[in-house]
Amino acid sequence: MTASSTTAVPRIRVTPLIPRLCHWVNALAIFIMVGSGWRIYNSEPIVPGLIPYFNHRYTLGGDFELSFKLHGEPGLAGATLWHFAGMWLLVINFLVYVAYGLVSGRFRRKLLPLSATGVIADARAALTGRLSHADLSIYNNVQKLLYAGIIVVGVVVVLSGLSIWKPVQFHYLTSFFGGYDTARYVHFGAMAAIVAFLVVHVALAVLVPKSLRAMIIDR
Amino acid sequence: MARQRKPPPGVDPRLLIKDAAKLLPEPSRRRFLRGAASLGALAALTGCDIIDNNTSENALRVISTFNDRVQALIFNPNTLAPEYPESKITRPFPFNAYYSEDEAPDVDADKWELEIGGLVDNKKPWTLPELYKLAEVSQITRHVCVEGWSAIGSWQGVKLSDFLKMIGADLTAKYVWFQCAEGYSNTIDMPTALHPQTQLTLKFDHQILPRAYGFPMKIRIPTKLGFKNPKYVTAMWVQNNDAGGYWENQGYNWFSGL
Secondary structure (H helix, E strand, O other), rough: OOOOOOOOOOOOOOOOHOOOOOOHHHHHHHHHHHHHHHHHHHHHHOOOOOOOOOHHOOOOOOOOOOHHHHOOOHHHHHHHHHHHHHHHHHHHHHHHHHHHHOHHHHHHHHHHHHHHHHHHHHHHHOOOOOOOOOOOOOOOOHHHHHHHHHHHHHHHHHHHHHHHHHOOOOHHHHHHHOOOHHHHHHHHHHHHHHHHHHHHHHHHHHHHHHHHHHHHHHH | OOOOOOOOOOOOOHHHHHHHHHOOOOHHHHHHHHHOOHHHHHHHOOOOOOOOOOHHHHHHHHHHHHHHHHHHHOOOOOOOOOOOOOHHOOOOOOOOOOHHHHOOOOOOOOOOOOEEEEEEEOOOOHHHHHHHHHOEEEEEEEEEEEOOOOEEEEEEEEEEEHHHHOOOOOOOEEEEEEEEOOOEEEEHHHHOOOOOOEEEEEEEEEOEEEEEEEEOEEEEEEOOOHHOOOOEEEEEEEEEHHHHOOOOOOOOOOOOOO
8 A cells, every 4th residue: 555646745834723813812912902002101101202192093992082071081091991901811812822832842842942143144134035934834033033032022011011000919020120110111111112023023924925824824 | 089181182172171061961971981992093994883882892891890809809908008218209299180279179177077977886077186186197108190100298197997996987898988079089998998008198298288189188098099099088988889989980990909
């Protein structure tokens, strides 16, 4: 008995179902958290020189003009409702993602080894248009750095958020971030890092459309 | 209390007040929550309005109530808010309310009485001289506003848990409700009322509480957001029903613990 010559090429799994689902749930959670967070920022901008306020059209929390007419507040209540609902989606989904990545060995396989020389070489190849995208299941060193880095940023955004939500109950955490005021800057900085990641991430997905298809249908 | 709000950029405050006058008689809570539930940005991007409906409105309300319960669980009655040295006091300490400073209640000290009601043995009202005679406690803690800013202040007054015991309040009741001179109100949970730092405040920085900070009496709760720290308090009721509060009724999270 010989192997059938019509056997299909073994299908390479790019992204298994669980991290793929986590990816899209996370996309929604980030949309909610950043949108409502920008609205919250507007009530008390911490870097007014850099960003006086976020255009309310790109913020989340209901009709701000109606809120202002009714109770003299530009939709902060609605924004906080969204923020403190979205946090559950963000955190639970993140925990599932990290648990899966650790237990399945996916993080180890996909993100390691990671070296500075590798990152420099791959970044140079990418900028000169010579970086291979033939096998989407293997991350190049720049991807490894960004994907590992954004997980760390995710941890920072959640913990700094927790430290400004509960600066009495979790005052040790707040102190760890340098006190209440500094923790707000850390939370803002982590948000900025996520948005910057998102810009690059979406731009690259558009440049390599098959990666977007793979993230949806895994082929 | 939230600081007085400036109008959002690009909005004419005079027109808003005009519009507000038309809108105010309507039941505001429901209209507000409908607004809160709208996913403005997504709707703008997609041109659809499907998410702006009662389902998301109710979901947000349910999650906020769930968050009240989670915060009650996180609340540790023995965890103290960090205290600061005098050098860290924010000077000048900001005035904050939903009205301007000259519109703040101007309470007549001679006529003022603290009304006591609800599940309490001794409902005798309290005058200021009587309150000033009670044992004084002091704290320098951080006032954190829901808007994000914070300020460190120095408050002196009577430990609320001592006062509640002294007047024979039912400490197994669920809530304490405060009514203020300008119509502001707050309901807090009993565990927070009994927290060692919760204070019936009569002084700011060792001086009689100035009008800007709530003369003659405020309730200082360093374990809660600023708007859960009522000023110009005129009445205190111990009860088992949640009577809500000024900002809580407008959609801000009820527990708002720190």
